[in-house]
Amino acid sequence: MTQPHIPHPDLPPPANAVGAIGWLRRHLFSSPANIALTALALYLLYALLPPVLNWAFFDATWRGDSREACSGQGGACWIFIRTHFAQFMYGFYPEAQRWRVDMLVLLLIFGVAPLFIRTVPAKLKRRLGLGLLIAFPIFAFVLMRGGILGLAAVETSSWGGLLLTLVIAGVGMTGALPLGVLLALGRRSTMPTIQALCVTFIELWRGVPLITVLFMSSVMLPLFLPAGLNFDKLLRALIGVTLFQAAYMAEVVRGGLQAIPKGQLEAAAALGLGYWKSMGLIVLPQALKLVIPGIVNTFIALFKDTSLVLIIGLFDLMNIVHNATTNPAWLGFSTEGYVFAAAVYWLFCFGMSRYSRNLEKRLHTGHQR
Amino acid sequence: MPESQSPAISTPVSDQIMIDIQSLHKWYGAFHVLKDINLTVHKGERIVICGPSGSGKSTTIRCINRLEEYQRGRIVVDGEELSNDVQRIEHIRREVGMVFQHFNLFPHLTVLENCTLAPIWVRKLPRQEAEEIAMRYLTRVKIPEQASKYPGQLSGGQQQRVAIARSLCMNPKIMLFDEPTSALDPEMIKEVLDTMVALAEDGMTMLCVTHEMGFAKTVAHRVIFMDGGEIIEQNRPHEFFTHPQSERTKLFLSQILHH
Ligand SMILES: Nc1ncnc2c1ncn2[C@@H]1O[C@H](COP(=O)(O)OP(=O)(O)OP(=O)(O)O)[C@@H](O)[C@H]1O
Ligand SMILES: [Mg+2]
Numbered sequence: 001m002t003q004p005h006i007p008h009p010d011l012p013p014p015a016n017a018v019g020a021i022g023w024l025r026r027h028l029f030s031s032p033a034n035i036a037l038t039a040l041a042l043y044l045l046y047a048l049l050p051p052v053l054n055w056a057f058f059d060a061t062w063r064g065d066s067r068e069a070c071s072g073q074g075g076a077c078w079i080f081i082r083t084h085f086a087q088f089m090y091g092f093y094p095e096a097q098r099w100r101v102d103m104l105v106l107l108l109i110f111g112v113a114p115l116f117i118r119t120v121p122a123k124l125k126r127r128l129g130l131g132l133l134i135a136f137p138i139f140a141f142v143l144m145r146g147g148i149l150g151l152a153a154v155e156t157s158s159w160g161g162l163l164l165t166l167v168i169a170g171v172g173m174t175g176a177l178p179l180g181v182l183l184a185l186g187r188r189s190t191m192p193t194i195q196a197l198c199v200t201f202i203e204l205w206r207g208v209p210l211i212t213v214l215f216m217s218s219v220m221l222p223l224f225l226p227a228g229l230n231f232d233k234l235l236r237a238l239i240g241v242t243l244f245q246a247a248y249m250a251e252v253v254r255g256g257l258q259a260i261p262k263g264q265l266e267a268a269a270a271l272g273l274g275y276w277k278s279m280g281l282i283v284l285p286q287a288l289k290l291v292i293p294g295i296v297n298t299f300i301a302l303f304k305d306t307s308l309v310l311i312i313g314l315f316d317l318m319n320i321v322h323n324a325t326t327n328p329a330w331l332g333f334s335t336e337g338y339v340f341a342a343a344v345y346w347l348f349c350f351g352m353s354r355y356s357r358n359l360e361k362r363l364h365t366g367h368q369r
Numbered sequence: 370m371p372e373s374q375s376p377a378i379s380t381p382v383s384d385q386i387m388i389d390i391q392s393l394h395k396w397y398g399a400f401h402v403l404k405d406i407n408l409t410v411h412k413g414e415r416i417v418i419c420g421p422s423g424s425g426k427s428t429t430i431r432c433i434n435r436l437e438e439y440q441r442g443r444i445v446v447d448g449e450e451l452s453n454d455v456q457r458i459e460h461i462r463r464e465v466g467m468v469f470q471h472f473n474l475f476p477h478l479t480v481l482e483n484c485t486l487a488p489i490w491v492r493k494l495p496r497q498e499a500e501e502i503a504m505r506y507l508t509r510v511k512i513p514e515q516a517s518k519y520p521g522q523l524s525g526g527q528q529q530r531v532a533i534a535r536s537l538c539m540n541p542k543i544m545l546f547d548e549p550t551s552a553l554d555p556e557m558i559k560e561v562l563d564t565m566v567a568l569a570e571d572g573m574t575m576l577c578v579t580h581e582m583g584f585a586k587t588v589a590h591r592v593i594f595m596d597g598g599e600i601i602e603q604n605r606p607h608e609f610f611t612h613p614q615s616e617r618t619k620l621f622l623s624q625i626l627h628h
Contacts, residue, residue: 261473263469263471263473264473264475266436266469266473267467267469267473267474267475267532268475269434269436269462270434270436270462270465270466270467270536271462271463271486271487271491271535271536271539272459272460272462272463272487272491272539273459273486273487273490273491274455274459277490277491281486281490282475285477286475286476286477289477363477365476365477365519365521
């Protein structure tokens with residue numbers, strides 16, 4: 001007689017391994033050292049959080065139009081930010097013309113949003129993406145710069161604030177990524193001339209600080225250019241930032257390219273795909289996915305590095321805030337100004353970081369073997 | 370006319386020469402890997418290449434679709450001589466399918482996309498037509514239900530069958546196999562070999578590097594033994610296994626047949 005096999009029933013895991021208590025035990029109180037660290041962290045929170053919250057919120061002044069309203073409270077004077085807010089956003093862009101910028105921002109939001117909605121067909125997304133990449137920058141430049149079609153001209157020197165930061169960061173990112181990809185491919189090329197050119201470019205730009213690049217572009221470049229030929233200052237900064245970051249991007253992308261097994265290229269070649277199709281359809285999609293964290297890291301660095309354009313006298317967000325704190329009518333509010341600037345930078349960088357994590361998760365296609 | 374007679378699976382072999390390799394030499398640096406390889410393969414012919422590790426089997430078949438360069442000799446595939454011309458190489462690769470030991474599926478694409486990629490981008494077929502063809506071949510390798518999965522979600526045997534289907538979707542005239550079953554667990558080897566036998570029954574011109582001697586006996590018109598970068602011996606499977614001519618072949622056969 002054989003006993004029929006009765007499968008062991010599935011039991012729930014023990015109570016102290018799951019739920020809130022299980023989590024606390026595992027993560028905060030798993031060992032004496034861990035308990036000590038938890039205690040230390042709690043103490044630091046207790047010591048630091050209340051003063052910060054008091055300064056920023058509970059004792060802060062929100063209402064009023066003048067610095068007099070802020071006297072005596074001891075907390076932050078957010079009125080300073082409120083009264084300067086428009087300037088922080090647009091710089092010295094003439095007030096009557098700011099609708100152009102607003103319109104572009106709206107257009108950008110409506111153009112970009114569908115790219116992030118999963119139900120929008122891929123074909124439409126591709127067209128939209130291409131439009132945003134090629135048509136939008138031209139249109140945006142013409143509209144913001146004006147000087148034709150009855151639009152008043154607004155010199156790039158009066159663009160400023162967050163607007164300028166976003167222009168530099170946006171152009172820098174959209175330029176640096178494709179350029180970086182090309183440089184990375186070139187560096188791995190079997191053609192010695194192309195390889196040498198790319199290596200030289202990358203090493204040259206990586207070897208100098210961005211601040212030097214910007215400085216040279218505004219001080220030295222004019223010395224070499226024929227007299228009278230005036231190269232727009234913003235354009236010089238854009239080119240400098242883009243080329244500089246492209247060199248970094250190239251090395252990030254190269255890291256990804258190296259991680260792709262040779263077999264992938266061989267399989268693509270065996271199917272009759274040429275170099276560009278193999279790269280574009282097989283190698284780059286995998287390589288770029290692998291280095292999303294590195295790419296976003298470079299983007300974040302780029303975003304923050306835009307603040308260095310103050311060295312050549314452009315009024316990006318950082319510089320315009322700094323400028324406002326030296327305004328004689330509003331002396332003494334630099335903390336509020338820098339905290340505000342920091343918060344704006346943080347918001348954008350954190351947004352990029354979250355988006356990249358989301359993207360990584362979405363692109364994950366099953367376990368690697 | 371090829372000298373070979375019909376194996377267990379008999380499909381017609383025509384006079385038309387599909388692959389002609391003439392005194393092929395290849396060096397890796399100073400290392401002489403291939404030494405005077407001569408091989409003619411007719412349309413519909415099936416050839417199994419075996420030999421010890423490092424004997425140059427992979428290198429030989431990889432020269433046929435120019436995954437490897439060679440320094441001397443000539444290779445004519447379907448009437449076209451291989452040269453350094455990229456266009457011509459790509460043209461020949463379209464007609465020559467290849468299956469690798471480690472599958473080399475594209476992990477970022479679904480099974481269906483793996484199969485339709487080359488037909489769409491190389492053959493310029495409309496997507497819908499490419500998908501119909503892909504489903505037809507996925508059905509033939511018996512995994513149509515996996516079409517929307519990613520390679521990472523399949524077993525090794527399933528992946529290798531997808532790789533075969535992917536090659537077939539280009540409608541190749543010749544199929545090259547480089548040890549297609551040696552990275553597989555025993556229970557999966559059979560499903561892949563069955564797929565290859567079915568392909569043989571359709572009369573495909575095949576060159577297989579494999580040590581599956583049962584497979585060689587069933588499908589091959591000719592078995593080629595390589596050692597040290599040379600073709601030592603070639604014969605019909607029956608004669609090859611029962612009356613090997615050279616000592617090296619005998620030694621090799623005794624090693625792979627007795628364990
Ligand atoms: N890229 C390379 N550079 C230098 N030597 C190589 C290279 N690829 C292969 N070889 C050498 O060439 C010889 C033949 O290699 P090949 O891969 O063709 O052998 P094989 O017969 O397929 O062996 P295996 O059964 O192990 O796959 C080996 O000695 C190998 O070490
Ligand atoms: Mg091999």
